[in-house]
Amino acid sequence: MRIDVVTIFPDYLSALDLSLVGKARASGILDLRVHDLRDWTTDRHRTVDDTPFGGGAGMVMRPDVWGRAIDDVSGRGSERGADQGAHLLLPTPSGDTFTQRTAERLAEADHLVVACGRYEGIDARVAEHYRATGTTVSELSIGDYVLNGGEVAALVMIEAVARLLPGVVGNPHSLVEESHGAAGLLEYPVYTKPPTWAEHDVPDVLLSGHHARIERWRRDEALRRTVVRRPDMVEALDVAGLDAHDLQV
Numbered sequence: 339m340r341i342d343v344v345t346i347f348p349d350y351l352s353a354l355d356l357s358l359v360g361k362a363r364a365s366g367i368l369d370l371r372v373h374d375l376r377d378w379t380t381d382r383h384r385t386v387d388d389t390p391f392g393g394g395a396g397m398v399m400r401p402d403v404w405g406r407a408i409d410d411v412s413g414r415g416s417e418r419g420a421d422q423g424a425h426l427l428l429p430t431p432s433g434d435t436f437t438q439r440t441a442e443r444l445a446e447a448d449h450l451v452v453a454c455g456r457y458e459g460i461d462a463r464v465a466e467h468y469r470a471t472g473t474t475v476s477e478l479s480i481g482d483y484v485l486n487g488g489e490v491a492a493l494v495m496i497e498a499v500a501r502l503l504p505g506v507v508g509n510p511h512s513l514v515e516e517s518h519g520a521a522g523l524l525e526y527p528v529y530t531k532p533p534t535w536a537e538h539d540v541p542d543v544l545l546s547g548h549h550a551r552i553e554r555w556r557r558d559e560a561l562r563r564t565v566v567r568r569p570d571m572v573e574a575l576d577v578a579g580l581d582a583h584d585l586q587v
């Protein structure tokens with residue numbers, strides 16, 4: 339997979355040089371490129387924004403600068419023809435909610451272009467133009483709070499997507515059991531040594547060596563947590579996959 343990120347703060351994305359995403363880049367599983375939007379400006383002040391039509395506070399990011407940047411990184415307008423396969427992601431508080439299901443869908447793409455807005459946002463014609471000319475455009479929100487720009491959201495989305503790529507996470511089975519994973523539940527509580535800490539003991543079943551009982555306990559705890567903390571997730575559960583014991587939780 340190739341991911342191009344365009345931002346006025348490229349250093350913000352340096353965290354993607356670390357850990358699993360960094361290793362995926364080094365191994366070639368992920369071709370991640372970070373670009374400075376100002377490289378597509380044409381004036382000596384390298385201007386990327388202007389005042390909003392209709393008035394109001396703040397500044398809006400110019401469509402012409404973004405257009406040149408997105409065309410370049412997505413291969414549109416080049417000799418090799420438009421890379422219609424590039425999926426344009428626009429992190430925005432007004433977007434559709436980014437979830438694990440969104441990450442799974444995006445992990446199937448060959449090429450993502452992430453446009454990180456700042457100020458009051460990117461001129462709305464950018465999304466409109468690329469939708470109208472055959473590019474898949476997703477305006478996505480990581481949550482209902484105010485950030486200073488799209489870079490933090492880009493980090494979240496890219497990590498959530500990259501870790502789903504084959505070969506990135508050591509034990510693919512863990513992708514099933516983790517919160518919001520394929521099981522559709524929150525993760526069960528985890529414990530390690532020492533067996534007693536600050537007068538708190540590890541649940542006996544986890545020390546029993548009885549794998550069927552351990553598995554059942556973990557599933558019960560995952561279900562219990564989900565029912566208590568995220569009743570909204572319970573509604574989406576495949577209840578057909580639950581047995582009478584599960585429903586006693």
Ligand SMILES: Nc1c(O)cccc1[N+](=O)[O-]
Nearest residue numbers: 430479480481484485491
């Ligand atoms: N919430 C927010 C924002 O305030 C600015 C850019 C992106 C997001 N978001 O993706 O959630």
